[in-house]
Amino acid sequence: MRYAVDRYAIGTEIEVCADDFYGKYIPNKLSRFRCPECGEIVYFRSKGGNQPNHFYHKVKTDQTPECDKRVDGHAKLSLYQRVGLSLYLTGVVSGNLQLNIGFPAIGRHLLMQAETQKLIVNIIGDNNTKIAKRIDSSNFFEDRLTLIPVNFVPKNTRNYSIEISGTSSMRLFSKQWAGFADGFGVGGAIFSFEETGGKKIRRGDCISTQRTYYLVTKIGIPPHKEIKCTEIGKLYLKNNAYKVYVFEINVDLDNKARFLAVSDYFNRFFGVVLLEKQPELIPLWPPVVVQEFFIPVKNNSSVVCSVSSGNSSPNVYLYKEFATAPVDLHRNRSGGYTTEIYVGKTPSILSVDRKYVGREAVFQDRFIIRPNFSYEIQIERPNHVITPWDKVTEDIFKSDFSVIANSKMELYIGSLNRTFRYEPIRSALTAIPYKTNTNEMYLIIESGIAFHIKAHVKGQRIEIEDKELAKSLTNCICGQMVPIPMWAYYGIRLLKRNGYLQTYHKIMALINNQEISIALLKQMRKPEFMRITNLNKLIK
Numbered sequence: 001m002r003y004a005v006d007r008y009a010i011g012t013e014i015e016v017c018a019d020d021f022y023g024k025y026i027p028n029k030l031s032r033f034r035c036p037e038c039g040e041i042v043y044f045r046s047k048g049g050n051q052p053n054h055f056y057h058k059v060k061t062d063q064t065p066e067c068d069k070r071v072d073g074h075a076k077l078s079l080y081q082r083v084g085l086s087l088y089l090t091g092v093v094s095g096n097l098q099l100n101i102g103f104p105a106i107g108r109h110l111l112m113q114a115e116t117q118k119l120i121v122n123i124i125g126d127n128n129t130k131i132a133k134r135i136d137s138s139n140f141f142e143d144r145l146t147l148i149p150v151n152f153v154p155k156n157t158r159n160y161s162i163e164i165s166g167t168s169s170m171r172l173f174s175k176q177w178a179g180f181a182d183g184f185g186v187g188g189a190i191f192s193f194e195e196t197g198g199k200k201i202r203r204g205d206c207i208s209t210q211r212t213y214y215l216v217t218k219i220g221i222p223p224h225k226e227i228k229c230t231e232i233g234k235l236y237l238k239n240n241a242y243k244v245y246v247f248e249i250n251v252d253l254d255n256k257a258r259f260l261a262v263s264d265y266f267n268r269f270f271g272v273v274l275l276e277k278q279p280e281l282i283p284l285w286p287p288v289v290v291q292e293f294f295i296p297v298k299n300n301s302s303v304v305c306s307v308s309s310g311n312s313s314p315n316v317y318l319y320k321e322f323a324t325a326p327v328d329l330h331r332n333r334s335g336g337y338t339t340e341i342y343v344g345k346t347p348s349i350l351s352v353d354r355k356y357v358g359r360e361a362v363f364q365d366r367f368i369i370r371p372n373f374s375y376e377i378q379i380e381r382p383n384h385v386i387t388p389w390d391k392v393t394e395d396i397f398k399s400d401f402s403v404i405a406n407s408k409m410e411l412y413i414g415s416l417n418r419t420f421r422y423e424p425i426r427s428a429l430t431a432i433p434y435k436t437n438t439n440e441m442y443l444i445i446e447s448g449i450a451f452h453i454k455a456h457v458k459g460q461r462i463e464i465e466d467k468e469l470a471k472s473l474t475n476c477i478c479g480q481m482v483p484i485p486m487w488a489y490y491g492i493r494l495l496k497r498n499g500y501l502q503t504y505h506k507i508m509a510l511i512n513n514q515e516i517s518i519a520l521l522k523q524m525r526k527p528e529f530m531r532i533t534n535l536n537k538l539i540k
């Protein structure tokens with residue numbers, strides 16, 4: 001195989017191509033590479049000549065040819081066919097814990113077709129454990145994930161097998177469904193944490209420190225003091241009762257021995273690896289609500305995301321039908337990375353640092369299901385004037401204010417210079433300090449938007465002025481070039497800070513080798529520029 005997972009240092013991993021290592025000294029080369037499919041150790045081999053560099057499995061198993069095929073993407077497999085269906089834990093609130101397999105929506109047309117053909121899906125563990133469900137509108141949703149309860153786990157860490165009755169009918173479902181679902185490790189399984197339940201962390205994927213997860217285990221409480229556990233109930237499956245805990249790991253990477261011991265425990269018993277930092281996309285603006293997918297609160301928008309990764313140069317992959325493509329990342333001055341994802345009606349599916357591992361983030365422009373409870377939200381201004389949220393105007397952006405609320409909610413604040421603030425509202429009164437350039441805000445409750453306000457007038461005015469100014473620069477391209485004076489530097493920076501981005505980019509494009517044309521400098525001294533950039537004080 002050409003690709004492998006490189007665990008080049010404790011608590012880190014990255015997907016690499018064999019060609020990257022040609023002719024190089026590779027420290028720890030006998031233990032650092034893993035098969036992205038089965039997680040077993042693989043070795044680097046370079047034979048030279050016209051033989052490609054590659055990785056190979058240490059121990060050949062029945063699965064090896066399948067791994068090679070999947071890892072190198074020769075097989076025309078959709079994302080779901082590669083990662084399998086996901087397992088979900090539900091019933092945390094009621095205490096009646098339940099294990100389910102999630103079947104993604106197949107759409108009205110396909111569901112009707114299956115119903116007419118009387119198709120049945122079988123979830124199989126072994127000869128004695130099997131669940132059959134007719135594929136029809138009484139058992140499956142056409143437009144969202146359907147959870148089918150399962151009361152067994154396949155023996156010997158095998159996967160669930162998913163079969164559909166009828167001739168060649170699996171192919172119909174191959175875009176959304178898979179022939180398997182990830183089984184348990186020898187100790188049980190780890191699930192992501194939401195208050196009501198979680199999604200299973202697929203074997204081969206990772207967990208990270210300082211985060212909450214569910215542990216479904218039959219081997220008892222973890223024997224490491226760095227894993228803080230609270231028992232929340234039991235999950236009864238055929239032949240086995242599992243204990244369910246909520247847990248968090250607190251171990252520092254500087255304490256290598258302890259980090260390794262904890263990582264080894266999770267790898268051995270649950271098939272997951274401990275990383276220092278969770279590889280993930282964190283949506284910044286506009287806010288998104290999480291309803292199965294990430295849904296931006298603005299239709300047809302781009303979502304700016306920050307990229308969390310333990311690697312100094314992370315990769316973000318966008319899934320195409322049978323393949324992936326890397327996404328452009330923007331490096332901030334602070335060294336972090338962001339990326340901008342266009343979100344439309346077709347789902348945009350992305351993953352950080354690893355492909356086909358089952359931890360994709362899905363963004364889609366969809367109808368947001370809004371909460372139908374009533375909330376009391378009021379805004380208090382510094383002069384103690386209290387306004388109900390639906391009467392608030394853009395004046396709110398001109399000073400400090402406080403949010404008075406009777407429920408927890410999330411406040412997102414945007415600004416003209418594309419810096420974003422997130423303020424969780426967790427108490428009856430939350431003070432929000434004033435910041436310049438603030439122009440937009442969303443208040444989100446229970447995953448539905450409650451409140452949106454934008455400073456229209458100022459925003460629009462800037463937009464119009466920006467266009468005009470940018471246009472006025474068109475004739476400044478030619479002429480004699482001089483080194484950029486200090487006042488012009490300030491002016492350019494202020495344009496950017498105040499949201500005159502078209503003009504800013506145009507000027508930046510006209511600067512060549514730290515020099516600027518005299519015609520452009522003349523233009524920048526005109527009153528319409530001076531008013532915006534406040535430069536009159538600087539130019540003597």
Ligand SMILES: [Zn+2]
Nearest residue numbers: 035037038067
């Ligand atoms: Zn493998």
